[in-house]
Amino acid sequence: MDFLSDVLESLPEPLCVLTRGGECLSVNEAFSRLVKLPAQALRDCDVREFWPAFNDQIDLSGESAVEFLAGDGRSITARISCAVSNVVVVRVLASAAPGESLQLHHKQRLETLGLLAGGVAHDFNNVLTGILGHLAYLKHVLPEPHKSCESLAAIEEGAIKASGLTQQILNFSKLDASEELQQVDVDQVVSRIGVLLKSAIPSDIALQLPKNADVFRVLGSEVHLAQILINLIINARDAIQGRGSIDVRLSTELGLDEVHEIFGPEPAAKAYGAIEVADTGSGMSDEVKQRLFEPYFTTKNQAGTGLGLATVQAIVARLGGAIQVFSEVDHGTMFRVILPLVSDGDATVDSSETENGVLRGEGERLLVIDDEDAVRNVLGLSLSHLGYQVDTAPSGLEGIEKLRAANGGYNLVILDLLMPGLSGEETFQRLRAINPEISVLIVSGFSSENVVQRVLADGARDFIQKPFSIEVLSEKVRGCLGDPVVRS
16 A cells, blocks of 8 residues: 555645545545544544544445544534545545534635635736727727728727626626616616627527516616626526527516515515526536536536626625526526615616716816826826826825825826725825825726725725726716816
């Protein structure tokens, strides 16, 4: 067994080799550390001393959750994978510290994954902001028509699609910035999505949309509601092999007993509605259903990112709703998204549409503070083109010095929230110390809702999420300058 021991010791995962009767043949150091027992003691003992539930009748095929008894007497929850032949090879896939549940450990790992993904999304958003900003500038300065317009449009379309994927990462990580909510008619969103997806659904799959549906109004974001529907419909399409159908239904009459069963005896809203997406596809096993909303879990191999349903779950939770899944192998699937309804009398954010197109400046002085060269340069270029006087600074400290040198004489500061050295939040506080009335527009591609809300509560005028179009930028800037404190 010396060779086997050498192989086991070279592997970082906790591993042990047992006989079917429970004799421990070999363990590696990682397994020894996990159960807090010396390797030799493990080899000399019966497996039931550290794995009480083991017996030679137990089904050791596949993955399962088990309890190990550590040398200090405490219980360790672990998820294991077993390979059974003449011997049983046990591989520990995940474990929780004594006193913790495996679910808590798994949750912590996903939170870490979310932070890492969000950091990547931040960097990617900075790149996309530069690309989209320069494209927007070229579209406005080049004459129409121009021989490059078609290429510019194709580049812009690709960048926008990449931006959508980045936003999915931020959404599922729950690190997307706070966004104003407004009343949205879900029935109208469903109608528009049906038209958009017509070309994405094969002709042998019937997409059935609700006709003459009742008004289904929620407090949310039209973009996020569209994202929910698109993800569910595309997943339904992919689950169907050959002929089939996808049925989208809306219901605004959920019974009180059903609401209480889902949301408890004191639900947050007066009434709830349901969006149902049912398909005649292959259905799902219980194992797949258990992992359905796990980020990066996918049954589509290389064709899927595993972010779609995780994104849907994050959006629905943020809107105060819930998701139900009904599925059986070979009998199709139904997703049921339940959301709180609003009426005309409910308080809501003003949803009046802003004027289409780009809003121009009147020579106001702006200061852009951003550590990313591409973002800072494109903001300066775009804002100058819109009629503003623009100064830029690559760090919070240099931005503060420019504000001091100008005696606070800027109509608006556009400030990146995530910067090395002096953070955006710290920079904001120092800017306010110099000029308590300074108008500040926060910009970021990655920031926690708490930080955004904190800075807005401290007096920042507004927030804009990277990447953004020149139209959105112009609207946000004009909104912040609606009552400018300093005029040059």
